[in-house]
């Protein structure tokens with residue numbers, strides 16, 4: 001049996017220069033496979049809004065949706081460190097609300113930590129959740145929940161001023177009590193400065209090499225069709241394979257090739273005779 005990572009393991013990995021690997025998962029089966037593959041962590045990202053529900057962004061995602069999917073992932077990966085992603089609206093209105101929602105994630109879904117987006121502006125929220133005895137991961141750089149305000153899903157920190165603001169955001173969330181920070185869609189030079197500046201693990205998505213990487217499951221599998229960010233490496237084209245499977249299945253049924261003998265239950269001949277007799281035929 002695999003031993004679940006703790007914050008101390010993750011911290012040690014940073015010290016030893018060992019990169020942590022994680023990905024998103026939204027369902028039981030994927031979580032089971034990801035655990036078998038030896039993922040260090042799993043994120044039940046609010047990206048489920050796009051990957052599972054077909055929204056055009058993450059803003060409509062609710063706490064209830066995140067909880068349902070986190071429960072399924074927890075069941076599929078009991079020995080993996082699971083991160084619950086606080087959806088838009090779960091921590092913006094007031095700090096008490098944010099703490100209540102972080103508690104829900106732990107009590108109802110059994111997550112190991114929560115992640116939330118934003119820098120200095122969410123420092124108070126991070127402090128309150130950490131003071132409540134829960135682990136918090138920060139998320140700075142491109143923060144998809146505010147993609148509207150940012151003018152779309154665009155790389156961040158490409159000017160000296162904006163890079164400096166992200167570096168300050170990362171420091172603010174660390175100082176507020178975050179045990180790790182995720183940086184998204186920023187130049188690798190800026191990521192390296194943040195990883196060198198902070199004593200806690202700094203993970204990246206679209207941000208170059210650092211203490212570890214996260215990728216969105218449906219992106220690396222090649223299933224998500226709406227768009228592919230520059231930083232995504234597709235390890236398969238499962239979307240195309242799925243399409244072929246669905247077409248073959250439909251053709252088999254329409255041509256009478258399925259179900260065939262191999263895929264049907266057999267009735268012992270004497271029972272069939274008895275049944276015919278019962279029915280008088």
Ligand code: KIV
Pocket residue numbers: 024043044045046047048085184205214216
């Ligand atoms: O929701 C999500 O999947 C994320 C990724 C950008 C890591 O936060």
